[in-house]
Amino acid sequence: MARSDVKKFFLYSLFLGILVIPLVGFPTTTFDASRAFTVWGAFVGLLAFGMIVKGVRRSHGYENLSNNLAPARKRIKDRLNAVPVKYYLIVLLAFTVIYPMVANRYLIDVGITCLIYVILGLGLNIVVGLAGLLDLGYIAFYAVGAYTYALLNLNFGIPFWFCIPMGIAFGCIAGCIIGYPTLKMRGDYLAIVTMGFGEIIRLMLNNWDKLTAGPNGLYGMSKPGIIYPSFADGGLTWVIFHLKSLQALYFLALVFAVLTVIGVQRLDKSRIGRAWVAIREDEVAAELSGVPTMWLKLLAYALGASFASVIGGFFAAKLSYTNPNFFIFMESCIVLCIVVLGGVGSTPGVIIAAVILSAVPEIFRDLQNYRMLAFGAAMAAMMVLKPEGLIPATRRKRELHVAEQNTHEET
Amino acid sequence: MANEQPILQLEDVHTYYGNIHALKGVSISIPKGGIVCLIGANGAGKSTTLMTIFGIQPAAKGKIFYDSQPIEKLQPEQIAARGVAQSPEGRQIFPTMSVRENLEMGAYLRSDKKEIAKDMEWVFTLFPRLAERLGQLGGTLSGGEQQMLAIARALMQRPKLLLLDEPSLGLAPKLVEVIFETITQINQDSSTTIFLVEQNANMALGISDTGYVMETGKIVLTDKSSVLLESEQVKKAYLG
Numbered sequence: 331m332a333r334s335d336v337k338k339f340f341l342y343s344l345f346l347g348i349l350v351i352p353l354v355g356f357p358t359t360t361f362d363a364s365r366a367f368t369v370w371g372a373f374v375g376l377l378a379f380g381m382i383v384k385g386v387r388r389s390h391g392y393e394n395l396s397n398n399l400a401p402a403r404k405r406i407k408d409r410l411n412a413v414p415v416k417y418y419l420i421v422l423l424a425f426t427v428i429y430p431m432v433a434n435r436y437l438i439d440v441g442i443t444c445l446i447y448v449i450l451g452l453g454l455n456i457v458v459g460l461a462g463l464l465d466l467g468y469i470a471f472y473a474v475g476a477y478t479y480a481l482l483n484l485n486f487g488i489p490f491w492f493c494i495p496m497g498i499a500f501g502c503i504a505g506c507i508i509g510y511p512t513l514k515m516r517g518d519y520l521a522i523v524t525m526g527f528g529e530i531i532r533l534m535l536n537n538w539d540k541l542t543a544g545p546n547g548l549y550g551m552s553k554p555g556i557i558y559p560s561f562a563d564g565g566l567t568w569v570i571f572h573l574k575s576l577q578a579l580y581f582l583a584l585v586f587a588v589l590t591v592i593g594v595q596r597l598d599k600s601r602i603g604r605a606w607v608a609i610r611e612d613e614v615a616a617e618l619s620g621v622p623t624m625w626l627k628l629l630a631y632a633l634g635a636s637f638a639s640v641i642g643g644f645f646a647a648k649l650s651y652t653n654p655n656f657f658i659f660m661e662s663c664i665v666l667c668i669v670v671l672g673g674v675g676s677t678p679g680v681i682i683a684a685v686i687l688s689a690v691p692e693i694f695r696d697l698q699n700y701r702m703l704a705f706g707a708a709m710a711a712m713m714v715l716k717p718e719g720l721i722p723a724t725r726r727k728r729e730l731h732v733a734e735q736n737t738h739e740e741t
Numbered sequence: 742m743a744n745e746q747p748i749l750q751l752e753d754v755h756t757y758y759g760n761i762h763a764l765k766g767v768s769i770s771i772p773k774g775g776i777v778c779l780i781g782a783n784g785a786g787k788s789t790t791l792m793t794i795f796g797i798q799p800a801a802k803g804k805i806f807y808d809s810q811p812i813e814k815l816q817p818e819q820i821a822a823r824g825v826a827q828s829p830e831g832r833q834i835f836p837t838m839s840v841r842e843n844l845e846m847g848a849y850l851r852s853d854k855k856e857i858a859k860d861m862e863w864v865f866t867l868f869p870r871l872a873e874r875l876g877q878l879g880g881t882l883s884g885g886e887q888q889m890l891a892i893a894r895a896l897m898q899r900p901k902l903l904l905l906d907e908p909s910l911g912l913a914p915k916l917v918e919v920i921f922e923t924i925t926q927i928n929q930d931s932s933t934t935i936f937l938v939e940q941n942a943n944m945a946l947g948i949s950d951t952g953y954v955m956e957t958g959k960i961v962l963t964d965k966s967s968v969l970l971e972s973e974q975v976k977k978a979y980l981g
Contacts (some may be wrong), residue, residue, distance in 0.1 A: 601849075608846050610836055615833040615891075617797055620821030620850040620898065 339381055346373045353703070373707075407564040413710060419552075423588075430580045438576045440692050442648065444585040446641055447684040449590045451668035452677065453637030456594065458666070459723070460603060461630035461677035462610025464521040465509070468665050471635035473657035474504045475642025480548040480652050481541070488556035490647050494640055501639025502632040504531075509631035513624055516613075528662050547653025552580060554647050572655025581647050586644060590637055594677055597633070606630060671712055673719025682720050748902055748934050749794070749825075753814075754803035756786075756793045763789045765958040766803070771902070771936055776928050778937040778945040778966065780979060781955035787938045788830050791904050791953070792937075795827055796820050807902070818862050826900035830907045832887035834894065836880030838971055840871055843879050843890055846896030857897070860935050863930075864893040867923050885916040892920070896927065898966045902934045903927070909941045917941065942979035946970045954979075 347370055355366030386392050421734055430438050454468045475497040482488040482496060508527045512520055535542045542548065553572040560569045597603050608616040609623050617623050646652040664687060672683030694704045712720075749771040756764040763786050772779045781787050790796040794805060796817045805813040812820055826847075835843050838920065838958040844864065848857045865872040874882060879890060888908055895903055911915040927947050928935050939945035946952050946966040954962035954975060962974065971976050 604842075604846070604847065606840070608849075611835040611837060612833045614797060614829055614867040615835065615894075616846075617817040618795065618821065618827045618829055619846050620818045621846075622816065624816070634747065 335381060335385060342377055343374045346370060346377065362686070375428035392530055409738050426584055430577045435576055438580050442576070442580050442583050444685045444688045445580070445587045446645060447665070447668060447688045448587050448681050449583075449641040450665045450674065451680040451684040452590050452594045453634045453641075453673075454665050455669050455675065455680050456597065456606075456637070456675070457634040458669050459680075460598065460610065461552060461627060462606075463627060463630060464524070465631075465634070465668065466521045466525035466659075467522075467531070468634070468638060469657045469659075469661040470508075470528040470531035471501050471504055471527065472642040472645070472661070473531055473654070474635070475644075475654045476502050476644075476646035476656070477535060477542060477548070478639065479643035479646045480551050483647075484548060490552070490643070493643055497639040497643040498636040500687070501635040501637075501642075504639075505631035505633075506628055507637030509628045513627055518685060525642065525659065525662070528657075529659045532657050532659075534652050535657070542654070543655060547651055548646075549651040551647055551650045551652075553650065554644070555611050566646040581642060583641075583648075586641060593637075597673075598677065602626065602629070658695060667709060671709070671719060673722045676719060676721050676722035677721050679721035681725070686720075724731030745773055747771055747806075749936065750804075750807060751790075751794070751921055752804045752806070754790075754800045754805060756789055756798055758798070759799050762817045763798075763892075763958055764793060766802075767955075767958070769953055769960065771934060774928075774932050775933055775951065775953045776900060776935045776937060776949040777923070777953070778939055778949035779955055780939055780942040780975075782979075783940065784957075785955040786958040787940075787955055788906055789958075791906050791936075791938055794820075794904065795825065800813075817917060818850070820843060821898060823903035824898075826895035826898040826902070827904040828888075828891040828895040828906060828908065831910065832884065832891050834879040834882075834887050834890050837878055837979055839876050839878055840874050840890060841876065841881070843894050844897050846848065847894035850898065854909070860897055860899055864896050867896075867926060867930075868893055883913050885920075888912060888916075888920060889923075892923070892927075896931075896933075899931075900933060902936065905935060905937045907938060907940060909939060909944060916936075917924040924948060942975065943970075946975075 350370045351366045354369045355361050355363065429441060433441065450468070450472060453471075454465060457463050457465045457468070460521055478497045479490065479493045480502045482493045483490070488496075508524060512523050538544070554576050555570040555572045557568050557570050560567050573582060604623045605616065605626050608619065608621055609626060613623055645656075668683045668687050669680055671687065672679030672681070680709055690708060691702075691705055696714060747770045751767055754767045755762070756765055759897065767786070767790060767962065769777075769779070769790070771847065779787055779790060789798060793800050794812075796812070796815050796819075798811045802873040803813070804811055807823060807825065809819070815823075835846060838846065842861075843856060845857075847857070848860070851857055865878055870886055871889055871893055872884060890912075892908060895905075908920050908924065912920065921944050924935060927933055935949075937945055937949060946969050949966045952964065952966040952969040953960050954969070962969070962972070964972070
């Protein structure tokens with residue numbers, strides 16, 4: 331290992347120390363040295379490990395080894411690629427179906443949260459990944475769905491399944507309300523406006539006491555029900571069975587998630603999806619080709635919003651409770667993180683990222699107050715190591731592939 | 742041709758970018774089937790003229806007639822649907838779409854699959870290089886190839902009127918010649934009317950019938966291209 335690396339190691343350790351020790355060392359007003367230095371030590375250990383791995387990868391021996399292993403690696407990769415996607419999907423679906431039967435209540439609950447974030451991530455992916463519109467207030471549509479169900483069910487007794495289409499309608503309207511005035515905006519400006527919109531919705535829910543009960547929230551909504559015929563009394567009667575068990579709710583969320591995946595995949599491959607990609611890549615060129623950019627952008631907002639709205643209704647029904655604090659700005663950020671981390675525009679990437687990002691805070695739960703710190707560090711590390719996302723969208727992968735070909739041709 | 746209605750006519754068109762008065766009363770008339778060029782220096786308002794025709798930067802005042810019908814209030818996609826296509830400045834192609842997908846985007850408004858395939862064959866005879874690069878992504882093409890792709894994509898709309906914005910920008914002189922030859926060929930093959938916006942006055946006047954000279958948002962001179970090529974004023978300002 332070179333001397334400069336040792337120097338770097340000490341510099342980085344010092345930097346981490348400045349960053350971590352004051353942050354972790356003061357749980358109260360007194361300095362807790364053992365605690366601060368343990369956490370710092372852990373970070374320094376990680377750093378050393380990372381630098382050693384990097385050093386080994388750069389070394390001559392590794393290059394030889396890696397070159398020798400390249401054919402084998404390629405063979406494995408080819409064999410994995412030869413397996414049709416269908417089989418992966420079957421395994422994945424089998425796992426998600428069996429999961430609630432073997433997992434305990436806590437794990438099923440985490441599973442439902444994962445599925446909710448999968449749907450939110452995929453919905454936002456339409457707006458951000460396909461149409462290329464940065465939306466920092468996406469959680470507002472989730473809130474619209476939750477409150478639509480809560481208010482309709484509590485005030486008028488409308489059952490879950492009738493509230494879902496209404497939720498979609500309200501979500502679409504909300505999407506258009508934010509979409510229309512921002513049509514000419516892009517980038518940072520759009521992000522700021524959408525962020526403001528998200529906050530407006532939350533503050534409205536928080537302050538409109540008469541309608542939303544303010545910060546106390548609304549409770550007592552009925553769970554989603556299933557109507558089935560019963561012949562118990564000799565005659566035919568219809569019985570409503572409310573899905574109260576966590577398992578049943580899990581399966582309902584799973585159905586929503588599967589439908590979302592199918593819907594998003596179809597959109598991605600459709601003419602509309604192609605037009606969204608064109609808008610994202612070059613709006614003027616898309617307009618010149620006759621793409622109705624205004625309508626398609628509105629459609630992206632409306633569709634993205636309606637996915638969030640549906641699952642928002644489910645969320646409110648599952649808890650039988652909702653309050654404005656579920657829909658803080660942080661939630662929008664997490665959903666955006668899911669999209670970016672998974673790979674903008676990539677459905678499998680977003681699914682995996684959603685599972686990771688909703689599971690990771692649970693894994694770090696033992697770290698108590700520092701779990702958000704660990705979460706942030708994990709995010710930062712991910713962005714450094716894999717900036718294009720966990721599973722980059724095929725379009726990007728193809729781009730890298732072609733770039734590679736070009737360099738081969740030149741050499 | 743003289744007594745026929747022009748395919749495109751601009752009458753006293755004014756366009757603003759915020760407070761900036763970019764077009765100050767532009768009037769242009771483009772006869773059917775010909776090549777008309779608009780020359781002028783950087784920032785004279787040439788590209789703005791095209792963006793205004795297409796409704797992307799709408800005219801604040803004035804009238805634009807296409808096929809004798811006013812189009813200044815229409816959306817870009819409606820104008821595209823009527824048979825106007827534009828190859829934008831700076832080779833704005835879709836970088837992560839393949840050459841084929843780029844061309845398919847050009848035919849976005851069309852549903853006649855057979856005719857689309859036929860037109861694709863035709864643009865490949867015009868630009869054989871694109872046929873070789875069919876599966877390659879737009880962003881990885883060379884500058885000249887991207888310019889060809891931008892023009893080819895516009896042609897996939899099967900336009901009656903083709904607007905070309907600075908097709909020679911940043912290309913090697915030899916390639917510029919190839920592109921201009923192809924433009925003449927497009928005009929002859931398909932009797933597409935061409936409105937060419939150029940800084941390269943020499944080349945543009947060489948292939949066009951009529952020329953307009955623009956300075957700071959106004960048309961300052963118009964005549965037959967052959968006359969403009971000999972004009973002292975144009976020679977001094979643009980031909981050097």
